[in-house]
Amino acid sequence: MTPAARIQAAIEILDQITDGEPAEKALTTWARNARFAGSKDRAAIRDHVFDVLRQRSSCAAVGGDDSGRGLMIGLLTQAGVDLDSLFTGEGHAPLPMTEAEKGYGHAPEGADALDIPEWLFPLWQQSLGDDAAEVAAIQRHRAPVFLRVNLRTSDVEAAVATLAVDGIVAVPHPLSPTALEVTENARRIKQSPAYLTGQVELQDAASQALVDALPLPKQGKVLDYCAGGGGKTLAMAALTRATMFAHDANPQRMKDLPDRADRAEIAVRICRTTELRGQGPFDLVLCDAPCSGSGSWRRAPEGKWRLTQALLDDVTALQAQILRDAAPLVAAGGALAYATCSVLEVENHAQVEAFLAGHPGWTLETERLFTPLMGGDGFFVAVFRKP
Numbered sequence: 001m002t003p004a005a006r007i008q009a010a011i012e013i014l015d016q017i018t019d020g021e022p023a024e025k026a027l028t029t030w031a032r033n034a035r036f037a038g039s040k041d042r043a044a045i046r047d048h049v050f051d052v053l054r055q056r057s058s059c060a061a062v063g064g065d066d067s068g069r070g071l072m073i074g075l076l077t078q079a080g081v082d083l084d085s086l087f088t089g090e091g092h093a094p095l096p097m098t099e100a101e102k103g104y105g106h107a108p109e110g111a112d113a114l115d116i117p118e119w120l121f122p123l124w125q126q127s128l129g130d131d132a133a134e135v136a137a138i139q140r141h142r143a144p145v146f147l148r149v150n151l152r153t154s155d156v157e158a159a160v161a162t163l164a165v166d167g168i169v170a171v172p173h174p175l176s177p178t179a180l181e182v183t184e185n186a187r188r189i190k191q192s193p194a195y196l197t198g199q200v201e202l203q204d205a206a207s208q209a210l211v212d213a214l215p216l217p218k219q220g221k222v223l224d225y226c227a228g229g230g231g232k233t234l235a236m237a238a239l240t241r242a243t244m245f246a247h248d249a250n251p252q253r254m255k256d257l258p259d260r261a262d263r264a265e266i267a268v269r270i271c272r273t274t275e276l277r278g279q280g281p282f283d284l285v286l287c288d289a290p291c292s293g294s295g296s297w298r299r300a301p302e303g304k305w306r307l308t309q310a311l312l313d314d315v316t317a318l319q320a321q322i323l324r325d326a327a328p329l330v331a332a333g334g335a336l337a338y339a340t341c342s343v344l345e346v347e348n349h350a351q352v353e354a355f356l357a358g359h360p361g362w363t364l365e366t367e368r369l370f371t372p373l374m375g376g377d378g379f380f381v382a383v384f385r386k387p
């Protein structure tokens with residue numbers, strides 16, 4: 001496909017997304033019907049679509065409307081691309097720009113210019129203070145690719161060397177001693193022996209730093225209460241000999257965990273909710289709670305535009321409930337860790353204060369916010385000690 005034909009494909013996919021189709025589904029449906037498209041075409045089209053989703057409001061302002069065509073015009077204009085050379089109408093290229101279209105757009109202002117939803121902007125500023133504009137600006141661009149070196153089976157030097165055999169260039173990142181930032185050939189990772197043999201896992205650097213900040217006991221019992229795919233279960237298990245338990249309210253989310261654990265040479269016991277009390281108490285319980293995802297909108301930008309005040313209220317209520325449910329599972333003198341991939345105060349420090357107010361005798365040991373200005377995604381972690 002030509003670069004112009006890829007842009008036309010992205011326009012059509014964005015129209016589906018604007019009509020309510022989730023981005024991944026719209027991309028898959030398009031690819032299924034476009035057998036002529038090669039893997040490089042699919043990757044380039046996906047990049048266009050996600051670049052727009054990260055910058056949706058500024059693209060709509062600059063492009064004049066939020067149709068797929070308007071959004072792509074906005075994206076390319078903001079990137080300084082000469083539209084007339086691409087919008088030729090020849091072959092599968094987009095139709096030429098009309099005179100009217102050339103006059104539609106305007107420079108975005110305020111929240112639109114930073115691609116933060118208007119209703120959320122005051123909360124965003126209140127949460128991030130002086131960093132608000134810079135964090136929003138970073139979230140308008142692609143995230144770096146990070147790996148976690150599995151210290152159970154390897155070390156940083158050996159992992160970098162194994163990756164290099166496949167032409168994958170990775171360099172240590174200051175956020176965590178296990179973090180590598182991939183600077184070349186990231187698309188080869190999932191086929192590389194380093195990944196397939198469990199020497200490295202894909203994991204954001206701040207997510208690794210969060211695990212580094214946990215008071216992991218050398219032995220005893222650790223519970224990942226909201227384990228999901230198990231990213232943090234595996235990261236914790238690689239750093240301790242404690243027995244590792246994984247739980248999720250939706251056990252289906254943990255379906256790949258046994259295979260991932262085998263690959264990493266790590267033992268994890270999967271627990272149903274009804275089994276938790278019998279398996280406890282635990283020396284450390286991590287609650288990596290559901291959240292707005294506002295720290296990882298570079299990777300999942302649709303969430304930015306889907307979030308509403310009502311959804312935020314629901315998720316903060318769930319976070320508080322999860323902490324209340326998990327606290328009794330912690331052993332006396334043990335630790336309860338609360339984590340989100342959000343940068344919003346209402347999901348982070350406000351939850352800490354509410355928990356302490358409702359749990360006399362518990363103390364706060366650690367509270368840290370990682371923002372994307374540090375290189376990784378935005379994450380928050382707090383550690384409480386049980387009396």
Ligand SMILES: C[S@@+](CC[C@H](N)C(=O)[O-])C[C@H]1O[C@@H](n2cnc3c(N)ncnc32)[C@H](O)[C@@H]1O
Pocket residue numbers: 225226227228229230231232233247248249250253288289290291318322
């Ligand atoms: C942020 S994700 C976890 C990500 C995971 N820890 C990782 O590192 O890949 C939050 C998880 O919490 C789970 N969850 C939602 N409500 C829950 C509840 N009441 N109790 C336990 N887990 C819950 C969700 O199913 C989801 O998998």
